[in-house]
Amino acid sequence: MPHPPMVVEVAPQYVAAAREGSIRGRLDGVAVEPLPAGSVMPSPVETNVTQPDAVRSALRKVFNHLPARGATVALVVPDPVVRLFILPFDNLPRRNSEALPLLKWRLKKSVPFDMDETVLSWMRQGGREGNLEIVAAVARQRIIREYEQILESLEARAGVVLSSTLAALPLLEERGAAMVARLTGKTLTTVVVHDSSLCVYRSTDMPAEAHLLDPQSMLDEVFPAVAYYQDTWGTLIDRAWLSGFGEREQEFCNALNGELKVSVGSMTDAQGGRDLDPGARDLLRHGLDAVAGWMMTRTS
Numbered sequence: 001m002p003h004p005p006m007v008v009e010v011a012p013q014y015v016a017a018a019r020e021g022s023i024r025g026r027l028d029g030v031a032v033e034p035l036p037a038g039s040v041m042p043s044p045v046e047t048n049v050t051q052p053d054a055v056r057s058a059l060r061k062v063f064n065h066l067p068a069r070g071a072t073v074a075l076v077v078p079d080p081v082v083r084l085f086i087l088p089f090d091n092l093p094r095r096n097s098e099a100l101p102l103l104k105w106r107l108k109k110s111v112p113f114d115m116d117e118t119v120l121s122w123m124r125q126g127g128r129e130g131n132l133e134i135v136a137a138v139a140r141q142r143i144i145r146e147y148e149q150i151l152e153s154l155e156a157r158a159g160v161v162l163s164s165t166l167a168a169l170p171l172l173e174e175r176g177a178a179m180v181a182r183l184t185g186k187t188l189t190t191v192v193v194h195d196s197s198l199c200v201y202r203s204t205d206m207p208a209e210a211h212l213l214d215p216q217s218m219l220d221e222v223f224p225a226v227a228y229y230q231d232t233w234g235t236l237i238d239r240a241w242l243s244g245f246g247e248r249e250q251e252f253c254n255a256l257n258g259e260l261k262v263s264v265g266s267m268t269d270a271q272g273g274r275d276l277d278p279g280a281r282d283l284l285r286h287g288l289d290a291v292a293g294w295m296m297t298r299t300s
Contacts, residue, residue: 002159002160003160003297004071004074004159006073006074007019007076007167007295008059008062008076009076009290010049010059010075010147011040011164012035012039012040012078012184013035013185014033014034015032015033015035015058017030017059017062017063017065017068017291018066018280018288018292018295020280020295026276026277027279027283029066030279031065032288033061033062035054036051036054038050038051039055040055042080042081043143044111044113044140045140047146048078048081052149056150056153059150060154068156069154069155070155071156071157072159073158074167075148075158075162078164078187079163079165079203080203080205081143081163082137082163083110083137084138084203085136086198087103087106087133087134087135089132089133091132092134099122103120103134104120107136107138115138117142118139118140118141119140119144119161120137120138123135125197128194128232135198137166147161162294164189165180165189165191167290167293168180168243168289168293169198170272170293170294170297171267171270171271171272171273171293171296173271173272175195176194176195176239177192177194177229177233177236179192179226179239179240180193180243181218182244182289183209183213183242186205186207186208186209187206189201189202190203190204190221190222190225192225192226199229202224204221211246215251218252218255219259237260237262240257240265241269242266242267244287246287249266268289273296275296276296280295
């Protein structure tokens, strides 16, 4: 996967950008601008950028701090935009031209739109028994273009597009089994990873945002993901991480710890994030874990 040094996140509440330096994990600059309520309404099927002028204006202010004219950037979009599936396969051709029709056929009954109007990306991973699994990310092309066109109107372009939680996962260390619960607005995304394999991915609309949410509502959504992992992999999770719960984070950590009986902490303290320099770690303290996570994906 290409790794542009600049990442732009468009979230329901804000737009943000960061540019990394020549040393992995070091931040060269960051800028964040709030968005008026309702400017971005994440959905896999309906219009997302409902106030394009407001989003463009906020992003222009961000680019005044971090110039991006002519740049190729990584674009991070809200979780509901991208549907993610973990599919078992006996075999999948290596050639994209042969693999793509098979994947579309497997997915056509699982997505709420025609597969002919999607963008589809996938990667291979090993399952519990060493079997082949395909992690497939699917989005409606028209919706992805809404976000891309905002960038293009400011003379930047997206070289990579990925969802917020996928961007944040590199903050985890690649050992054992970890669960992540990320709340962005009213969207709760629950993920279980085992070593470097993605085992569970579940994204759900919640009845309220963090400041009004009943911890039991979070637990009710997390339990099916945890139970599925335990049944499928035959083992327990080792630890859990939370993100997006704001001033009530400790309350939710305590609730989850009381039920799962494992260590529960903030994504701010996840092992992967410790490799970031102090400036980049500030991204985590300000809730920009997706932006910080993208900086950890660099391999060159």
